[in-house]
Amino acid sequence: MSVFANTLDRAPLGAEVPSAPPLRPAGRQPTGRAGASASLEGVSFSFASDRVAIETTSLHVEAGEFVCLVGPSGSGKSTILNLLAGLLAPSAGRVLEDGAPIAGPSPARAVVFQDAALFPWLTLQQNVEYPLALQGVPKAERAARSAELLRTVHLLRFAASYPHQLSGGMRQRGAIARALATDPKVLLMDEPFAALDAQTREILQGEVERLFLETRKTIVFVTHNVREAVRLADRVVLMGTRPGRVLREVPIALERPRRTGDASDARVHAYAAELAAGIRDEVEKIAKEEADDAWVAPGGGVRVDPRRNLGSGI
Ligand SMILES: Nc1ncnc2c1ncn2[C@@H]1O[C@H](COP(=O)(O)OP(=O)(O)O)[C@@H](O)[C@H]1O
Ligand SMILES: [Mg+2]
Numbered sequence: 254m255s256v257f258a259n260t261l262d263r264a265p266l267g268a269e270v271p272s273a274p275p276l277r278p279a280g281r282q283p284t285g286r287a288g289a290s291a292s293l294e295g296v297s298f299s300f301a302s303d304r305v306a307i308e309t310t311s312l313h314v315e316a317g318e319f320v321c322l323v324g325p326s327g328s329g330k331s332t333i334l335n336l337l338a339g340l341l342a343p344s345a346g347r348v349l350e351d352g353a354p355i356a357g358p359s360p361a362r363a364v365v366f367q368d369a370a371l372f373p374w375l376t377l378q379q380n381v382e383y384p385l386a387l388q389g390v391p392k393a394e395r396a397a398r399s400a401e402l403l404r405t406v407h408l409l410r411f412a413a414s415y416p417h418q419l420s421g422g423m424r425q426r427g428a429i430a431r432a433l434a435t436d437p438k439v440l441l442m443d444e445p446f447a448a449l450d451a452q453t454r455e456i457l458q459g460e461v462e463r464l465f466l467e468t469r470k471t472i473v474f475v476t477h478n479v480r481e482a483v484r485l486a487d488r489v490v491l492m493g494t495r496p497g498r499v500l501r502e503v504p505i506a507l508e509r510p511r512r513t514g515d516a517s518d519a520r521v522h523a524y525a526a527e528l529a530a531g532i533r534d535e536v537e538k539i540a541k542e543e544a545d546d547a548w549v550a551p552g553g554g555v556r557v558d559p560r561r562n563l564g565s566g567i
């Protein structure tokens with residue numbers, strides 16, 4: 254099914270067809286280290302149980318590109334992120350940063366997980382300074398850098414607060430600040446907003462886009478939410494299951510910064526609807542396999558609402 258070639262032809266609500274819009278506003282200087290490219294070349298990964306998590310998968314993320322991975326549970330999204338982070342080593346194939354094989358985890362590649370892994374016994378400031386302390390950065394410099402990062406994520410006032418004193422959204426912002434502390438080239442985010450309410454989520458999506466435009470870091474962002482993927486990505490990678498692999502890649506030709514508004518929302522919706530249909534096909538495939546063909550798609554082929562999270566709990 255090659256649904257994406259003509260996505261915009263079938264855009265609902267008279268969505269405009271974009272004419273090669275600029276992806277970034279001109280004239281802004283990136284701050285800190287800019288992004289590195291990250292790739293998987295013919296990578297397979299099996300867990301010790303012999304369960305194949307991903308099979309012969311290639312993926313190239315350009316330096317300074319924002320790529321979102323979407324797909325049902327079990328399609329290997331987290332595995333890919335952990336391979337790119339160097340937390341897992343491939344069973345076959347190569348994982349590269351700027352064309353060189355990676356040997357393991359590095360401060361150049363920071364990860365943000367779904368549940369902010371802030372240390373509960375440290376204040377926000379101490380959490381952000383922690384990776385710098387590990388690197389032996391002097392105290393005064395750590396304090397200056399953490400203040401700058403907390404200001405960036407609008408949490409400077411809460412520097413002395415402990416994680417339990419903060420909301421979920423604030424904790425995730427804190428985790429992003431901590432991930433940026435070592436000025437990584439690649440930021441890897443595994444469903445970072447999945448546990449947040451819709452409104453907080455939207456605010457943080459805007460924040461992440463702003464950070465992306467300001468820093469030009471390479472970002473690989475995993476989400477169950479196709480609308481979130483379209484809102485954020487330069488390119489969405491749709492993953493399939495059994496075994497986990499890349500099914501298709503969809504460039505998102507929407508200018509940045511992405512604002513909400515009728516025309517823009519219609520275009521986001523058009524992309525999201527196609528991606529949702531692609532995921533629904535995958536989920537149906539799994540359900541059929543599990544039910545031995547006795548399974549019938551609910552709703553008689555009605556498409557799943559792309560504004561909802563898809564694939565969670567499957
Ligand atoms: N620690 C593990 N041990 C064995 N199998 C695992 C482990 N983690 C994940 N898997 C399997 O690997 C596949 C991919 O998992 P994962 O990368 O977590 O997918 P996703 O993030 O897309 O939900 C799934 O079939 C999952 O069951
Ligand atoms: Mg996962």
